[in-house]
Amino acid sequence: MxxxxxxxxxxxxxxxxxxxxxxxxxxxxxxxxxxxxxxxQGGNGDGQILVADTSDVDGGQIATGDLGTSDEVQGQGDGTTIKEACEAAKADCKEKANCSQDNLKMRKCLCWRGGELGFTCQVKCGCSTPVA
Structure with missing residues (x-):
């Protein structure tokens, strides 16, 4: 929490x-x-934000501490399921971070009911090693 x-x-x-x-x-x-x-954010105000373990979706490693030397960026995505919304958020974050897959570190997705498709998630990510 x-x-x-x-x-x-x-x-x-x-x-x-x-x-x-x-x-x-x-x-x-x-x-x-x-x-x-x-x-x-356009949600239904149900008082719930769900934490989705990003290891349940494609790519990236879960980061719990310092992501490394790069700055964190935030991605956001919508989906009809939490998994779909988290995947969209991760793809957005990965694009913004501009890391290689091996250096990409993700935090857990934070999701809520809302958005155009039913769920919205946000996730922070960054590069564990700076991109040259």
Whole structure:
């Protein structure tokens, strides 16, 4: 849950909202923050953001710490399923990061109901070694 709270804090901080305490507790403040985020993103405000393990989809390795020397970029995608939306987000992120497949490091996809196809996911990624 701390991953979700950190994700929400990036969005909240960039949009003039107070940040959440990243304590991993799913309390009413966190659920309200999720609902607000979903509504702005065109979701249904069901209070759920799902964490999808990117190893379930094609390409990249899951990164939990520092991705390396490159900056992280963010990809976003829509799909009729969480897997499809996560794959689209990963493809978007991979294109933006411009890494070789061997050097691509992905975080977990964060997904919610919404978007044009039913689900939207975002994922951060980067290169473990700079591209020359």
């Amino acid at each position: 701390q991953e979700v709270q950190a994700f929400l804090n990036v969005w909240r901080g960039g949009n003039g909202f107070a940040t959440l305490v990243e304590d991993g507790v799913v309390g009413p403040v966190t659920v309200d923050a999720i609902n607000a985020f979903q509504e702005v």
